Amino acid sequence: MAETLYTIAELAELAGISENTARRYIRLFEEFFAGRQHGRAMRYAAEAVPLLSSISSSYREGLSTAEIFAQLHGRVAERLESPAPEIPYEAPQEAGAEAGPHEGAEAGAEKRPEKRPGEGPEEGPGEGREAAPASPGPASGPAPEPEPEAAAEALARLEEGMARLEERLGPLREFGLVRNTVAILWREYKRHRAAPDALERLEGEVRALRGEATELARSLAEARREAAEAQAGCRRLADESARLAAAQTRLAGRVEEVLESAGPEEEFLRLPLVFRSERGEFLGVSAQGQRHFSLADFVRLLRRGGRTSRSVAMRWARCGDGRWQLGIVEQPGQRTERRHRIRVGRTRTPKGNMVALIETLAYDGQDVPVFFLYELFKRFGRDFA
Numbered sequence: 001m002a003e004t005l006y007t008i009a010e011l012a013e014l015a016g017i018s019e020n021t022a023r024r025y026i027r028l029f030e031e032f033f034a035g036r037q038h039g040r041a042m043r044y045a046a047e048a049v050p051l052l053s054s055i056s057s058s059y060r061e062g063l064s065t066a067e068i069f070a071q072l073h074g075r076v077a078e079r080l081e082s083p084a085p086e087i088p089y090e091a092p093q094e095a096g097a098e099a100g101p102h103e104g105a106e107a108g109a110e111k112r113p114e115k116r117p118g119e120g121p122e123e124g125p126g127e128g129r130e131a132a133p134a135s136p137g138p139a140s141g142p143a144p145e146p147e148p149e150a151a152a153e154a155l156a157r158l159e160e161g162m163a164r165l166e167e168r169l170g171p172l173r174e175f176g177l178v179r180n181t182v183a184i185l186w187r188e189y190k191r192h193r194a195a196p197d198a199l200e201r202l203e204g205e206v207r208a209l210r211g212e213a214t215e216l217a218r219s220l221a222e223a224r225r226e227a228a229e230a231q232a233g234c235r236r237l238a239d240e241s242a243r244l245a246a247a248q249t250r251l252a253g254r255v256e257e258v259l260e261s262a263g264p265e266e267e268f269l270r271l272p273l274v275f276r277s278e279r280g281e282f283l284g285v286s287a288q289g290q291r292h293f294s295l296a297d298f299v300r301l302l303r304r305g306g307r308t309s310r311s312v313a314m315r316w317a318r319c320g321d322g323r324w325q326l327g328i329v330e331q332p333g334q335r336t337e338r339r340h341r342i343r344v345g346r347t348r349t350p351k352g353n354m355v356a357l358i359e360t361l362a363y364d365g366q367d368v369p370v371f372f373l374y375e376l377f378k379r380f381g382r383d384f385a
Contacts, residue, residue: 003045005044006043006045006046006049007042007043007044008022008026011044011048012052014049015053016056017056021056025056026044026048028065029051029055029068029072032051033051051072055072058071262316263299264316264324266296269299270296271354272284272294272353273293273297273298273344273355273356273358274355274357275358275373275377278370282349282350282357283377284377285380294356297380298380301380302314311331311332312329313329313332314326314328319345322346323343324343325341325343326341326343326344327340327341339364339365340363341360342358342360343358345357361373
């Protein structure tokens, strides 16, 4: 009986997958499919259907192509290691020969006793013998039909023989798997035989790779050493930068202290010193010759201690937005020590004159009212004159 072969489209339909998927599986796992060329199309045995179903199930389970390859190779190894299938054999039963009409006649005839010589009178040719019956002529009329029981018995024997044949052919179906396995091994053999020096080339490549790996390891060690040196240099630079930043901060603070102790710039000190009255007027002191009493004149009066012999200590401090605050200490370090402060800022009068305006004045820690500034500026006028 010829083996049934299937096209890829038929295999896909039997396996329950699309034709494109079946073609892709056969292309990826070609070594497991033993196809035969029929005309311009390839055909495959029925064993390809469960193989396609197994590959599809493996992909649905999340296995990769490499894992499916390993799984299929494992199955091939199991088939090669398993013993060959045993084919049951039954000896044919010999049917007993049916007795013919003449044999039945001989079996049914009674055995005559042998006649010994000298016993009894001999019979003549016509005595003691019966005439042989005349043989019947050829039967006339139609042949008899077989009986139904005989036909049923023959059919039963035929079905029994077919069942025994099917039982014997069952193990032989495994030969298709063996054929696929042999085809795989043959292709592997031809591939390795076509490249006899593949192992030598592989060993040469391995040696070259080992040399490259050694060189890379040496380069990596050198790079790590240089990186360690660079990190150490970076740490030194960072420490030096921090030290310089701290020194710069200290220097900036010192410069700020010096600048603050020096006080405002000369141009600010030359501005006329004024205060604002309750009506918003800018009031100051002027001497003969139209020279105004300036902030610098006020500082000089404080340094001289006015008309008294009291010692005075002063310290300038920036207040932001061009404002300055002057701290004044009378009799510093003594029981009669008094602390005052005055804050001045640059401003422009309605007439367009730039002046140094007294914004706040605290005498002995308390802010003074405007009339105190009147009396203070009168005193400035007497001293300035």
